[in-house]
Amino acid sequence: MDNLQSLKRQVEQCLLTHQPNPQETISMYQFHVDFYGHLLSWLKAQSTYPQFYFNLRDSAEKLCAIGKVRSFSEVFSANQFVQQSGFTLIGGLTFDGASCFYLPRLLFQQQQNRLTLSVFIDNQVAFSEEKAAIAPLLDNLARYMAFDDIHSNRLQLIDQAHNQAAWCNMVQSALQALQHTELNKVVLANASDFQCIPALNAKDFLRESELVNTHCYHFLFAQDAERCFVGSSPECLYQRQDNHLITEALAGTAFVHHDTQQNQQQADWLLHDSKNQYENWLVVEGICQNLKHYAQNIDVSPLSIKQLRQVQHLYRQIFVELAPHIGDDRCLQAIHPTAAISGLPQQIAIDFIQKTEKFDRTWYAGTLGFISPQRAEFCVTIRSAIIEHNKIRVFAGAGIVEGSDPLLEWQEIERKAMGLISLLQSTTTQ
């Protein structure tokens, strides 16, 4: 018997015997099975929202969730709930810092081929209502939907928040601000809207991205059936195990060449280029400044290179020993948004972005991940897109510092966007 069928039976059985315990506001039931399917193919067959998928960059671990039992619009209360209940919350922060954390109805955690399903039941709601809410999820629990090939889907560029000329003007005004104000760095971004024929399924798209955009986090967050935020990001906001936190500065970019020798030359150039070194160092400085009040110790690794499919980046890890009782609410608020996506000084950069960019970043350059009592992990939601019916909006940004060349920064954002766009056939370029 398929293992999801067996999971479904176990959950059904459990609901038959569930006795709401007045001491327990929320009950959690956990089930374990071997699993050889793909959680995105399972998610594709589900019709309950919100939907969440998080494939971790540095380990063979995936989280996948549907439905919602509790939500938290403040990180403080989200963290408090995690500490008190011991449950895992998923979600994150938009670029602007709006918080969206929740306890899902069903949470799958996959480690290699081992799958754990947690089912949450709210004891503050009549059990008959809970059963009625869970029934449609149970109906679909053992279902998958095969992935469709997306290679023949065609993309046509229909609009851009900033075309090349407008982008260059925007970078020029940032360069002026760098000269005449306290601003040291600002990360500017663009949004490109494509029509996709036929309409694109976000799960097919992310599956394709997982296959080729390796060494990345892969994430999907759909609050409803209308639109879905997806992406494959190389950047970790932080990972925490007890009071050991690792964060990073990923900033400074060169293209990737197919020729190995030329690629190595690019990497060598990037490692020694002062503009890119400065772009990266400001991220380290921003993170260290913001974390110093919460840390007992901070160590910064030497510069290295993170190679991706289209671009390569300067990369430093930052190892932090947190002071006692510092929760993920403080960590998130201290680290997000880093100077890799906002700039430095942080508030001046954010103000500049808000008055200059002609689109709303929403979840682009935000963060998604999970919080549990022992561990937490979040990625920075760059290299991302919003898929809405037959439209896809792709985001890409670049750090502007003294010495930035507007046209080179344009090429940089276009190349970053290619990480996702190249998964489909692009028929128009501007």
Ligand SMILES: C=C(O[C@H]1C=CC=C(C(=O)O)[C@@H]1O)C(=O)O
């Ligand atoms: C803001 C983005 O990239 C950041 C991460 C790595 C390198 C960057 C850069 O070199 O400009 C950016 O700071 C993006 O991809 O949208």
Ligand SMILES: [Mg+2]
């Ligand atoms: Mg750059």
